[in-house]
Amino acid sequence: MPVSKAVATLQHAFTPKKLNHAGYLAVAKTRAKALHAFALVVPIPRPQLFIGDQSCFELCDMMINEGATKILIVTDSVLNQLGIPDKITDYLQQKGIGFHLYDGITPDPTFSVVEAGIKHSVDNNCDAILALGGGSVIDAAKIIAMSQASKRKPQKLMGLLKAGKMMPLYCIPTTAGTGSEATLGAVVSDDKTHQKSLSIDPRMVPRAAAIDPVIMKGMPPHITADTGIDVLTHALEAWMSVNASSETDYYAASATRTVFQYLPVAYKDGENLKAREEMGIAAHYGGISFNKAGLGYVHAIAHQLGAFYSIPHGRANAIVLPHILDANRDVCEHRLATLAKKAGVVDTAQSKADDGKLADYLIAQVRALIEETNIDRSVKGINEADFIKIAKAAAVEVRDTYSVPRYFTQAEIVKILHDIKDISDSLSK
Ligand SMILES: [Fe+2]
The missing domain is CATH 1.20.1090.10 (Dehydroquinate synthase-like - alpha domain)
Known part of the structure; x- marks a missing residue:
């Protein structure tokens, strides 16, 4: 299946339809083939990976070497209260690099949570995003990075290949679970209905990730x-x-x-x-x-x-x-x-x-x-x-x-x- 047809079929996949079981099977199998074609022809980048108890410092060095001057650290309030970001913020301070910390990410983040993060980033002139947390934090950071760079509301970024541009995004997962630091998707929930929307775009894959066992040991x-x-x-x-x-x-x-x-x-x-x-x-x-x-x-x-x-x-x-x-x-x-x-x-x-x-x-x-x-x-x-x-x-x-x-x-x-x-x-x- 040509890539244009694969993308068109997948785009269509975000419009649910009522079908009997035979129709359901026909649509599902066509979409499975389109997903296969998509995976074959659309290159999915991999983040540079740092591993070990020094890896978060190596990641910080990479951010600095790539030109970050003011980093938005995206995390949640529990991790912040536990002092998990301190290892990062102390290092950035030593290096003389500016940062701003946003700890407002909630489990299953909603559009308003993400929009608050975007405001923090824009108001503080941040030029790179560092996600420090589990899957919810990393997903929210992906949408913040995409929304700020492409100047589009997060609601407009749900669906397939909507990224346009991305701010430089880096990740330090605090749980060994979602693998979101490796993936091309992010989920955001509607504030009222709690219905989840998915955004898929290879440009969403972070530039680098650090797997730091010291940060994970508090789980x-x-x-x-x-x-x-x-x-x-x-x-x-x-x-x-x-x-x-x-x-x-x-x-x-x-x-x-x-x-x-x-x-x-x-x-x-x-x-x-x-x-x-x-x-x-x-x-x-x-x-x-x-x-x-x-x-x-x-x-x-x-x-x-x-x-x-x-x-x-x-x-x-x-x-x-x-x-x-x-x-x-x-x-x-x-x-x-x-x-x-x-x-x-x-x-x-x-x-x-x-x-x-x-x-x-x-x-x-x-x-x-x-x-x-x-x-x-x-x-x-x-x-x-x-x-x-x-x-x-x-x-x-x-x-x-x-x-x-x-x-x-x-x-x-x-x-x-x-x-x-x-x-x-x-x-x-
Ligand atoms: Fe999962």
Whole structure:
């Protein structure tokens, strides 16, 4: 498919339509092909990566060498109160570089939150943006950088290839989860409806990122677990995508292997810098893999659990992931078996088993990891009356943005929601 047609098809994807299931499948598969063409022909840049306990200083040096004179540091109030930005601001002060700190980013940032950030940047004549935080902070910083440079309101930047220009953007992730420092997308919520809008543009990929394990070591165990399962979900969904390639497979398998090896360590011993660093790299690799291969039903349903019941993103993924692996198992048997071997979750003797046993073993290991990290799988307030709405919204998200190995009917999604409710009810007893 030529790139112009791919872009036109993808642009169209942001206009939902009512379709029967056959029409839905036809549109979804055409869009999956368009996404594949887009990934093949549109180059996606990679941020320069600095790794280690000195990496945030190396990143600051790069900003200075690239001409930054006044840096807007975008973060949230919790991180600011914990003093996380001090390591950066002390260094910039030593170097005589100006900065202004905006700590107003909230979880699932809204347009007004982003607009406040743009005002801080413009009023203080900032010429570079440094995002210091988790996925919400990095996403907001992307839109601030895009909006200020292109002089367009953030609402006008939602959709495909709307960036025009970007201010120089740099990232220091404080969680090992979203991999947003590697990706070409950002999500912003409407202030009133809380509906999420997605902006996708390769120009949004930051110029550089620092994976600093010292900055990540303050993450509490439950957030380490939630965000770590988010990494695993990115890798598994990219691996199962019909648009996976040898390149995305490399990063997805590497991220999967690292999560199984190091998430339990980082969860139990947050001060373990090796585990923090490895998880930071895994999150980055997960971001690279789904940048091109996309995600799937785990994210589509988890986003709705977040919107309906305020479940944090990583935890929602942990709640949904085993159900989607079960549902995809038959069509992905060989792929899951291959991943079980590549990710090192089976020993030499086990690796000789047939594909079915290996796929089952991988899925069992995912469940065991969720168990080991004590992730709460209950969904407070989950209500059957919401299930059709949730299923419809998830189906639209899959149709418009992902390239899944099999498409579920509405009834299948509702059945998964019932299974989630049953587990939730049994855990609450
Ligand atoms: Fe995610």
